[in-house]
Amino acid sequence: MGVSTVADELRCLIAADTDVVQARQTGRDLAAEIGFSAGDQTVVAAAISEIARNILMYAKRGEVRFTKVLDGTRQGLIVVAEDDGPGIRDVSRAMQDGYSTSGGLGLGLPGARRLMDEFEVVSAPGQGTRITMRKWKRASA
Amino acid sequence: MEVPILKQGHYLIASIQSALSDADLSQLREALIARVGKFRARGVIVDVTALDVMDSFAVRTLRDIAHMARLRGAETVIVGIQPEVAFAMVQLGLTLKGIATALDLEEGLAFLDRQAQGRIDNRQGHGRIDRG
Numbered sequence: 001m002g003v004s005t006v007a008d009e010l011r012c013l014i015a016a017d018t019d020v021v022q023a024r025q026t027g028r029d030l031a032a033e034i035g036f037s038a039g040d041q042t043v044v045a046a047a048i049s050e051i052a053r054n055i056l057m058y059a060k061r062g063e064v065r066f067t068k069v070l071d072g073t074r075q076g077l078i079v080v081a082e083d084d085g086p087g088i089r090d091v092s093r094a095m096q097d098g099y100s101t102s103g104g105l106g107l108g109l110p111g112a113r114r115l116m117d118e119f120e121v122v123s124a125p126g127q128g129t130r131i132t133m134r135k136w137k138r139a140s141a
Numbered sequence: 142m143e144v145p146i147l148k149q150g151h152y153l154i155a156s157i158q159s160a161l162s163d164a165d166l167s168q169l170r171e172a173l174i175a176r177v178g179k180f181r182a183r184g185v186i187v188d189v190t191a192l193d194v195m196d197s198f199a200v201r202t203l204r205d206i207a208h209m210a211r212l213r214g215a216e217t218v219i220v221g222i223q224p225e226v227a228f229a230m231v232q233l234g235l236t237l238k239g240i241a242t243a244l245d246l247e248e249g250l251a252f253l254d255r256q257a258q259g260r261i262d263n264r265q266g267h268g269r270i271d272r273g
Binding site (some may be wrong): 028041048108 | 160195223225226229
């Protein structure tokens, strides 16, 4: 458990359910620092909660990394969730609402994708899973 | 982080004070269901005002609490879902279909009182039919 800073990157190890809480609070704090609206801070925290729990459920352990980004005039947050777990056999199916191999609601990945602006999954059986999500600060926010 | 459960008349009130881990949520479910029997509660209020995120596990646990409490004879009301939390829940595709919700504790108590009154009215209604 805990957060450490590597250059501009924050890392949360995920190995217990309290780490999921820690990860989403870290993400919310960073979103607040960037100046995200209260609504978008919650959205980011909810998305992190889902992908961090997926690590716990399927891979038992992994990590979530956070980076603040400035892309041209846009400010945003990149969240990468990575594990060396069993991987996802069928990524496109895992992205469908209601599909779960764990007895969950099957809303974690598709739900997180709806919450974030960009969402990528890289995974193969036996090769772990890496999820990269980005959220940009809205100009009006 | 254990959630305090207060008994008020025939109702149990669980006031979530801070962010909860999955284990905390499961513990709350077990504690509430046990206490519905112990205190012969007719209603359960779960106050989530302090929750800044509701993800799929939290929603599933609240649904489980409401369904289990109903099987034990008690109605459940979830109160205090914050506007941002509601927004994120809808985006995630999470619903509390079939479960009573209310704006705050006061409205939640009023809802349970109306439910209880409805049960009494029903019983009296049946009584008249029986006599007729």
